[in-house]
Amino acid sequence: MPDPLSSLPSGLPAWRRSLDPRPPHGGVAFGDAAVDAHLPEHGLGLGQVHEIGVAEFDDKAGFGDGQARTGALAAAFAACLLARLPGTRPILWIATVCDLYPHGLAACGLDPARLILVRARREAEVLAAMEVALREGAAAAVLGEVGAFQRLAARRLQLACRRQGSTGFVLRRWPHAAAPVRRVAEGNAAATRWRLAPWPSERRDREPGPARWRVELLQARGGRPGAWVMELAEAPARAMGDRDATPALRVVAALADPAAAPPSRLRAAG
């Protein structure tokens, strides 16, 4: 079936163009056919906003516990994706609380020297700063850590991406203020929405093996959702900044049921 939009004159109004689901900037292959098949660009779409959340948002497990712990998971997943973006331009990392430890990025294959860290005072400022940076398009990618990510904000960022083909990542973190948060599961305008949870690794003589996560693709515009268990490859196996090398993430198992429960959590009685 021919695309009805293609028959329209080229002077398409801007609002109409902005609804075009196909971004003109291509994508970056995930490196695994099982995952790439779920994504419209056969990989992560460039020039779009992607959202990365963590399962504990919904569970509301321990308050402080979730906030700090889940930050590492989402940041690592984002860093693995960022490392695969083309070019060596800098990456802007915008947050209200700077607990990122750049020495740990090497494990995800991302050169910490590419990072420009930006501290904002409020979450609204994080989103506003992301919008400015995406519109300028000087950075390879712009990443922001926020607790709440509303529809309107997602739409604004998506529009800001279009002009220069910048790629944005939004990390959902437990908000530091006690404001009510919308659940991660609620939809918004992000191109893809991921949800992560920790997964037990393959032990070797009681030593932890390579890190494993349950990665859930909640929503992909033009694609279909899925769930996998992925493993972070050992750091020495990869050369930093070399995108053709083994991808940092490897699918270990596909989960048939996206809602597969993580192994039962052990909690203290008191």
Next chain:
Amino acid sequence: MPLWPIQRLRRRPGFAPPDRALATVETRQGQRRLAAVSPEAAARGLAADQTPAMARAICPDLVLIEADPDADAAGLAALARWCTRHFTPLAAPDPPEGLWLDITGCAGLFGGEAGLVEALARRLGGFGLQARLAVAGSSGAAWALARAVRQDGSILLPPGGERAALAMLPVGLLRLEARAGFLLRRLGVKTIGDLAALPRADLAARFGTDRSRGVLARLDQALGGAEEPIAWPMPATPWEERLAFAEPLLTTDSLAAALDRLAVRLCARLERAGRGGGAFIATFTRVDGEEKAIAVTTARPVRAAAWLLRLLAEKLERVDPGFGIEAICLAAGRLEPLDAAQAVLLDGAGMDEAPGGKLAATIDLLANRLGPASLWRAQPWPSHVPERALRPVPPLAPSVPWPHLPPRPLRLLARPEPIEATAPVPDAAPLQFRWRGALHRVRAASGPERIGAEWWHHAPPGPAERSERDRLRDYYRVEDTEGARFWVFRAGLEERRRWFLHGFFP
């Protein structure tokens, strides 16, 4: 300012001993020698040019400090600047220990020259500085008299009194070169009066006719026959542009238009000078006398008026015009050389092509919103202690290669948090631990990685917990039954062993 190096050291905050013997020491042609000696030390028989060993033998409680001629000169220059604010617009340092003040026309403000000298002596005394002051009609006479007057004294020479006043002073006070002074002493010319009595033609034949430093020139400078050129420090060219309005401006649009004119003018001046500014301040003066200022900083020096205007316009709405703005001043700071090629990259047109320029532009925009201190780049720092292994640098600083470290967490707690951990034997990884109320059972652990405190950093005397935590840490990477990974460490010695959580692995 007699013994300026000593006076400067004594004024330094935290410099305790006020009445102990003090001397500075310098290395002269490979030999350590005393440079300046305080009066207390001189009273005990010390003198300049002695060796430090001999000085210590004479005076065991002597405080010896390395001479710092640069700091001495800087201190003197600062004092000269202070004088320009309070006494006369013309004040210059005269290293190593003098100050020139041209008080022509200024004395009237203090009730005459005597009043000025008294005020100056009082103000300097308030700083704890001792000065010998001399006022004379010629620079050479003032120089010689200031050094001839007794400690803490001052002398006022009536006009035309130079010849009489200097006649009995030794020729050494004429600032002669060492060779000439030596020669004069050998010829039996001891006082300035003796010298002035000699025929000028013979002096010129014997000592030459150097116009600024020769014997004749110095004599004329002292006796008032010749003007001495003194290098008065000139105030730097102010990099600012002003506009004043007959009719006060009320709207933001008119303010923006006025700023535009100022920016174009200022940037044109910067371009002629081959420079760019890194900080700009626009000051708005309201009709009621209130001043409002907005400031922008840039990651790289710029002189593109359009860009400057865009950054300023973002903050323009913070300016409340009140009853109207009657004057605007735009000033540039942090000036650096900027050649034409760089300027093109940063110019409005070139900004889209050059990624470096575009990045700088993005950084400027973000810094304008969030404040210049909120953008930085992390650089590795050679320290074993994890929280010290990073250093913030400006966002456009050149990047350095990162070291390969053992596995490090991706999130680090600002301060390690104490946890309750259970370990089977004292030197093993924990079996389970409780952090913020939640129990985590450990299913796998690797380690320990021992990180010692850097003994060369002084441990600040603080609570016991802190020093204990800083001493020695055994780090473990642990994974709990859910697959979450933590970085925990054990600190302290046998009986006071404690566990802390420091970071999170993905």
